[in-house]
Amino acid sequence: MAGKIEVAAAQVASNVRVAEGIFLLKLRGDYSAAPGQFYMLRAWDRNPLLSRPLSVFNLDGDGISFLYAVRGRGTGLLSRLSPGNEIGITGPLGNGWPRRDGRIALVGGGLGIAPLFYAAGVFSGSDAYLGYPDEPYLVDEFARVAARVMVSSDTGAGGTKGFITDIFDPDGYDACYACSPRPMLAALDRICSRAGVPLFVSLEERMACGVGACLGCAVRTVHGYARVCRDGPIFPSSEVMWNG
Amino acid sequence: MGDMRVVVGGLRLRNPVIAASGTFGFGAEYAEIYDPARLGAVCTKGLTLMPRQGNPPPRLWETAGGLLNSIGLQNPGIEAFIREELPRMKAQGITVITNVWGNDPGEYERSVARLCDSSVDAIEINVSCPNVSRGGPVGEDAIRTAAVVRRSRKVCTLPLWVKLPPAGGLAVARTAQEEGADAVSAVNTFRGMAIDIKTGKPVFVNVVAGLSGPAIKPIALRIVYELAAALTIPVVGIGGIGDWRDALEFIMAGAHAVQVGTANFVDPLAAVKIVAGLEKYMEENKITDWEGIRGNAQQ
Numbered sequence: 040m041a042g043k044i045e046v047a048a049a050q051v052a053s054n055v056r057v058a059e060g061i062f063l064l065k066l067r068g069d070y071s072a073a074p075g076q077f078y079m080l081r082a083w084d085r086n087p088l089l090s091r092p093l094s095v096f097n098l099d100g101d102g103i104s105f106l107y108a109v110r111g112r113g114t115g116l117l118s119r120l121s122p123g124n125e126i127g128i129t130g131p132l133g134n135g136w137p138r139r140d141g142r143i144a145l146v147g148g149g150l151g152i153a154p155l156f157y158a159a160g161v162f163s164g165s166d167a168y169l170g171y172p173d174e175p176y177l178v179d180e181f182a183r184v185a186a187r188v189m190v191s192s193d194t195g196a197g198g199t200k201g202f203i204t205d206i207f208d209p210d211g212y213d214a215c216y217a218c219s220p221r222p223m224l225a226a227l228d229r230i231c232s233r234a235g236v237p238l239f240v241s242l243e244e245r246m247a248c249g250v251g252a253c254l255g256c257a258v259r260t261v262h263g264y265a266r267v268c269r270d271g272p273i274f275p276s277s278e279v280m281w282n283g
Numbered sequence: 284m285g286d287m288r289v290v291v292g293g294l295r296l297r298n299p300v301i302a303a304s305g306t307f308g309f310g311a312e313y314a315e316i317y318d319p320a321r322l323g324a325v326c327t328k329g330l331t332l333m334p335r336q337g338n339p340p341p342r343l344w345e346t347a348g349g350l351l352n353s354i355g356l357q358n359p360g361i362e363a364f365i366r367e368e369l370p371r372m373k374a375q376g377i378t379v380i381t382n383v384w385g386n387d388p389g390e391y392e393r394s395v396a397r398l399c400d401s402s403v404d405a406i407e408i409n410v411s412c413p414n415v416s417r418g419g420p421v422g423e424d425a426i427r428t429a430a431v432v433r434r435s436r437k438v439c440t441l442p443l444w445v446k447l448p449p450a451g452g453l454a455v456a457r458t459a460q461e462e463g464a465d466a467v468s469a470v471n472t473f474r475g476m477a478i479d480i481k482t483g484k485p486v487f488v489n490v491v492a493g494l495s496g497p498a499i500k501p502i503a504l505r506i507v508y509e510l511a512a513a514l515t516i517p518v519v520g521i522g523g524i525g526d527w528r529d530a531l532e533f534i535m536a537g538a539h540a541v542q543v544g545t546a547n548f549v550d551p552l553a554a555v556k557i558v559a560g561l562e563k564y565m566e567e568n569k570i571t572d573w574e575g576i577r578g579n580a581q582q
Contacts, residue, residue: 044315044551245344250313251312263336
């Protein structure tokens with residue numbers, strides 16, 4: 040944990056479209072977070088009702104940033120924010136990735152690359168494996184913080200054509216940190232467990248409170264139901280029940 | 284300055300704003316954001332005699348102005364609560380109301396008896412959870428409610444509240460009163476559902492889930508208004524309360540206190556902001572105590 044939970048009003052520094060339907064929102068100010076942690080954001084009154092959980096894309100001296108895809112009303116409203124606008128944020132929330140010595144592979148699929156950028160900056164010397172559905176984005180930025188960047192795309196629009204799991208080989212890594220849609224995480228679980236490389240995954244579930252009180256974002260683990268927002272979002276892959 | 288204190292069905296509260304069951308855990312999570320002892324009380328997550336793992340996901344679905352939930356009373360069980368949560372809550376100075384659910388009247392009785400032997404401050408009998416029993420909660424039936432309240436009352440030495448479902452009607456509320464309840468909390472979530480149009484199937488495994496949030500406020504307010512007129516015991520108003528104005532509406536409808544639930548998810552500071560808003564309202568309107576405005580909207 041990287042400090043106390045803060046409920047604050049934050050000022051938008053920039054809100055830039057980085058790809059079709061994908062935006063990078065930067066907020067000015069002094070924030071804290073560990074790689075893999077998230078914040079709840081809201082830029083509206085009561086519609087939609089709930090805030091939106093977004094993992095920290097980056098944190099530096101100027102502020103904090105979040106990478107998001109426009110999926111519904113909430114993220115649509117976020118995409119319309121301009122520099123100087125105020126939004127409400129609560130965080131940092133969740134546990135974050137563990138600190139491990141040795142060579143670390145960061146594997147992201149789709150918007151799952153979001154929490155990996157900050158991780159690459161903090162866990163220096165890590166390699167990044169980025170899988171995109173189509174045209175890759177932010178690859179140059181990743182190249183500045185990661186030791187090596189490997190790219191794939193489903194359509195072949197950039198990098199190797201296919202899934203990132205086709206080109207990722209866990210051999211030689213001491214740990215793998217991953218975030219992506221669940222089927223890819225399940226595939227990574229098989230790949231990493233065969234290779235004997237510890238895998239830590241960032242999970243996603245519909246969330247209401249974000250702090251662990253409502254028990255809404257439950258996922259099945261070997262210890263029973265766990266809260267993505269509080270016990271996660273990072274889980275040792277070996278503890279996740281991948282079949283349900 | 285006005286006196287924020289209120290006595291509700293035998294329970295003394297420092298103010299009339301209570302964190303609603305299921306939205307505030309056991310107070311530990313929100314304690315990282317503010318001191319829960321600033322609230323009138325914290326009503327715990329629904330407890331059962333034995334631990335319950337809760338319902339399979341998905342457990343949440345956002346609707347226009349509302350939230351459907353199907354948590355299914357996931358809780359560590361009464362013994363673990365008394366051992367691991369209650370001492371911390373009491374040490375923090377929180378007034379603790381325990382929400383309790385049982386499979387049958389006998390289980391309610393055993394649970395209430397066990398809790399009365401602990402340091403909790405009051406008990407809220409939950410006869411209205413929409414997510415654990417097929418065919419609707421006990422509190423939609425006056426005869427079944429009577430059995431639960433009677434058995435609980437017999438062993439309960441603490442203030443005993445009964446949390447009602449929206450579809451219980453006046454008959455169930457009167458039954459709770461006749462069987463010795465000290466207050467009623469109204470209302471629990473409304474039974475609703477959602478269908479995933481991509482699969483053509485209900486979103487929730489249990490089909491039905493509980494609707495809360497601003498969407499239910501006008502209906503909850505109407506029910507509280509009617510209950511306050513019909514009962515002699517106090518009513519605790521619940522349902523879509525988002526700010527101090529909403530809370531005041533319930534008090535003007537006749538509620539002795541209010542519970543804030545889903546609003547905690549909208550703004551983690553919602554409940555404590557309502558306390559501050561009510562305090563300011565009292566001061567600005569020179570209201571010395573709640574008697575001055577409670578039920579003033581009644582005809």
